[in-house]
Amino acid sequence: MPRAERVFQTLLYCYPPEFRREYGREMTYLLLDQLNAAQGPRNQAAVWLRTITDLFTTVPKEHYYMILQDLRYALRTFAASPSYPAVVILSLALGIGANTAIFSLVNGVLLSKLPVREPERLVILTDPSSSGVRQGSSRGERELLTFEEFDQIRKQAQGFTGVMAAQSRLENWQIRVEGQAPEEIQGRMVSGDYFKVLDAALARGRDFASPTEPVVVISHAFWMRRFNSSESALGAKIQLRKAVLTVVGVAHPRFFGETVGQSPDLWAPLGLQPQIIPGRNWLHDVGDERVMWLQVFGRLQPGVSLTQAGASANAAFKNAMEQSVGTSISEQNRKVFLDQHLKIHEGAGGASSAREQFTAPMMILFCVVGAVLLIACANLANLLLARGAFRQREIALRLSLGAGRARLIQQLLTESVLLAIAGGVASLVTGYMIHGALTNMVVQADPNFHQVFELDPTILAFTLGLSLFTAILFGLLPALNITRTDAALSLKEQGRGTTTSVAGIRWGRILIGAQVALSVPLLLGAGLLARSLANLQDVDLGYSRNGLLLLRIDARSAGYDNPRSLALYPELLDRIRKTPGVTSASFSENGLFSGSDSVDEIEVEGYTPKGADDKDARWDQTGPDYFTSLGVPLLQGRDFNDSDRAGSQKVCIVNEAFAKKFFVGRNPLGMHIATVYGDRRITHQIVGVARDHRTHRLQGPTPPRNFVPIVQPLGETDGVIYAIRTSGDANALMPSLRKSLQALDLNLPIQSLVGIDERLKRRTATNRLMSTFTLALAAAALLLAAIGLYGVLSYEIARRRNEIGVRMALGANPSGVVAMILRETAMIVGAGLLVGGGLALASGRILASQLFGVTAQDPVTFVGAAIVLSTVAFAASLLPAMRASRLDPMMTLKQE
């Protein structure tokens, strides 16, 4: 062979094989003819140059054409039997969509970094999961800091380029933009160098020039929503309680602050606290009494380690405490007080109360969606196996007609990739929808939670990668398998319809068994979570939920000082009780399931503490007739009444748990409890023991509690919550109640009434989220398994029609055939159930933390799950079995 011919034939390999086979020889001759005709090396070189240039344009064109042809062929094939692509896309959409949704949620809450420059240099000096306002003294590791402590650390600590503070709790504020109606927004107070320390660029304007400058930075979303992205927003005035603030900056579109899962509308300087939260002094510490309400972040100087920064921050913290506490307390208390320290955390991921709350549920959901993905994969594998067997004849025919194996594999792969892309798009859509449903459910547990579904590159890569991987893997294996078939043999076998592909059937059965096995823990989990939810919703609170409404009133934000507000609350109670429709009412500071609680060190008469941790009790301060009006029986003694006044003998009522813990074998009535604040102590005498009732948590044992009349207080009151029992319609009550209360003071902020059931809904929201989600996914997985079972049986029966025909010709009756097929299904399902039961037992531990009133090994739920699964399997196999029983034995045998 001349060299030119060899070279050109090598070049021809650039073309698709089909084209090369068809025209390769002709093209070679053409080139050789051209070369012969060309005189001299110059002209020959010109021929070569033209040919090679030509190659560059025609090779891609031919490949493109091939792909187009494959796609057209694939689409025609799909159109001919649309149920196959539909089930594949559905499986992918469900399996991957659910994973995308959870991954997106987890990515946003648990994994992502703050959208600021060099987030890995940020550290958190406080507890990232802590949020709220803690008042009083504190011990040990500090969760939140006071303003003065922060200020000292900011000034003294070494190793930071800056230290900033942010209000740990996101506030719901009513504001009024100049010239507009009042509106509810979310905001947070932050220190003056907040944006500088975070190193977050603003989209417009500037941040705070001084810590007390009356200005705000608004979020990009708020800017778009409220100001239509107008430049005139800068300079606009916003009234926030007693402060009038000028908008000076707009945050970057992606910036949401330092707390993951929250999206404030505006940021105001911390120094304005007295105007924004009037009546409180949260900027100064008094002795060891302090208001801890700030998350504190630092930005490390280059080269400074976490440990070094922690040591330096702790030194400054200790200094701040020593200065502020001075000599106001005894030496012993001083020692306890100064024994506090800061734990420094990596800050790149920001603070998050959602993170701690949702880590365990999300991990469980991750397991759930993982199982769904496996089920979807098994389903896909099964479908493709069945599909491959189904197409064996077509492939064999094409192979025998001279189609290349590579060409067929490419064709089959094109189908897979097409399905993968369609499935990938479908899973993004389902992912988006599931994510929406999930965040809606998360919001019920954490109303401040905010997260948008973002198609960020990680998630996109995750989804499409997974989709491609699954489809190509399950597309490639059967493609390799079928194209290897000996063409002639396969044609013959198919023609005769004997039992071939025994291996295929066996694999199909194993895959169905695996799907059943994986469905067991899913179903079981869904069942257990549903029962836990039901148990939680039915928890005996110790008082009736019927017609019980809650109303919070904070007189201090309306400008009342503590003595005046203490006088106001009973007066308001009188008015509430007189409102038509109210059968009884009282109030307490922390209320029912408000999330607010008080705990202090106590000394109980005649009780010796067993250690430092044995001295605490929770407490609340209440209005008159508190227990009677709530409906909590007093086991001993009496309720508070109007004779308990500021100047009279200080009294208290303890709960059953308190009596059992501190008064074993003794009568608590008449005994004294001293609440200890450093060197001060306030002593109350026990006049009653109330039956245990739930005020804060639905789960776990009731902790010891002690109640005092609000007129004989243990501490200053931050508003109270009225518990109002009504006989009629709650909605009808509100207008008359508002009228009656505002007749006393028009400026009193009155929020709407909340039913106790609604309040409790938030407590059970996480459980509801998991239960609903798991149930929905288990149902979908079950559907997939049913489709898989149906498909495999249909395929198997088609393959075995001779055998069944022979059986029937030999006298087997139709019901016998049905029974035979069902028996075989029962074997697969039974094996799946056994394996699945084992899986469920092994994975029960993961779920245990989320269960209530039911164990992970609950036999009733186990049996229930097995019955549901068996019923679905029975239903899915009945149809193919019936079809088999209707086979005409003569026909099948004739075909044979």
Next chain:
Amino acid sequence: MPSPAQDPTALLPLPTAMFHILVALADRDRHGYSIMQDVADRTGGSVQLSAGTLYSSIRRMLEQGLIQELASSPEPGNTDERRRYYRLTKFGRRVAAAEAARLDQMLRHARATGLIPKKS
């Protein structure tokens, strides 16, 4: 195969290479090299079809029904086994004519605007 009702203008404008091939096949059946030579001769060597373009075009034209492959050589004397001969179909002729008319129309437009000299 195209249906008789197929509109020849649906394929217009034709790629230049395809039009040249149609023209080359207009007077007689030819094999690949002959087509290439005819095109080169006709254009004074300014259009040189290379193997890739030629056979890529032939593949498409066969599919579109513009040409057909002959089972044997049309020249009884020439029995070169390796040659494959192509013939213009009726449809191919109609398409070539339509393309020629289209080009003619364009030329007339160009002349009317004085872009090129008017035909003497």
